[in-house]
Amino acid sequence: MLPRILLCAVVSFFTLPSFIMAQTTPSKKTGRSLTAKQIHNSSLVIDTHADTTQRLLDEDFDLANPPAGDQGNLDFAKAKAGNLGAEFFSIWVEPKEFKGQYAHRTLDLIDAVYQQAAKHPDKMMMVFSPVGIDLAHREHRLAALLGIEGGHSIENDIRLLRDYYHMGVRYMTLTWSNTNEWADSSGDITDTSIQHHNGLTEFGKDVVYEMNRLGMMVDISHVSDKTFYDTLLASRAPVIASHSSSRVLTNHPRNMTDDMLRAVARGGGVVMVNYYSAFVDENWRKAYDAQAKERTAATDAVAEKYKDADPVTRYRETDKVAKEWAAKIPRPPFEDIIDHIDHVAKVAGIDHVGLGSDFDGTPSMPEGMDSAADLPKITEGLLKRGYTAAQIRKILGGNLMRVFRQVEQVSKKLRAEQKQQRPSLARQMSSSK
């Protein structure tokens, strides 16, 4: 008789229902060790950050029909090859190009994800909860979720935040690289021309409360260190870092210090490791920094050339130049990604680490990480370092599922409290600042 795990691997090469996963016999019981492929293909794999959404909207990119030789990080075939079960599609609004149109652009991006799901109902399913992820996974469809990257999308209006929740948005990164009117970002914290707030403002705390009440995960990737600590104090639910790596290993302000990693863990949250070369390899980061002046001059020149073009064209052209400059630096080794996952697992704990690729959002990733099809290499790398199948499953998706469920529980509690106390609406709409 086939050992159960082998049977599982045969039955489904792509995804397995979680109820079967839960019964998967660990190697100790069967007396045989599982291969990386068996572990990976019988796990629920969740990635919390892909910028593919812009391609869907601006390039009319179709996940089922990528152009020949497409260099993108994500499509259905690549997701299937990498056994990717759930993807959070990033809803990111470039703050300069779309000034005055933040909500409009946010809605367009959300619509682009829904359009893909409507076009390919056999391959993709919009989901809004851990239960939904499980359901899509059982049906071998990619679970598609929405995460807003940058609080400027709510245009300082908590009613918009609620609207986005009702449309299915399940996390919001409080800031992108730009400080908004209620939270400081790590991206411009040293820029004295920007008006900063020393972290999170009172309105920012109201935003966090409302996210907790709604059941939207609070994402601290991109925020300044002070905003990070203010958010941990304000949030009643565990927080996530949807795409952040370790600052001790790679000294980038977008990465998290060990103290921050431990603080997320204390609150029960999870840090999803980003694969961008500048966040996972110190030498690469330095080389990229060293070319900053020339690169900026080159992208500025292109921006000038396209100054009368529409924002989408202008962004696409400058992005192309930025990628050409990044390509001048040799890609770092794949092991960098494993180093960061390993570090977060050791410092924060095995229950507090996950995957936040930043697919289609970076100009460079380590050698061997070309797309979602390469995700099994992460399992391979972790297995080689002595991680058990159970630990690997936590990293691949289990930890995010736990936090997502906890966020739902906190929401339930806060909604019940609100019903009992019937507070005035003042708290939620208290200020526009």
Ligand SMILES: [Zn+2]
């Ligand atoms: Zn980002």
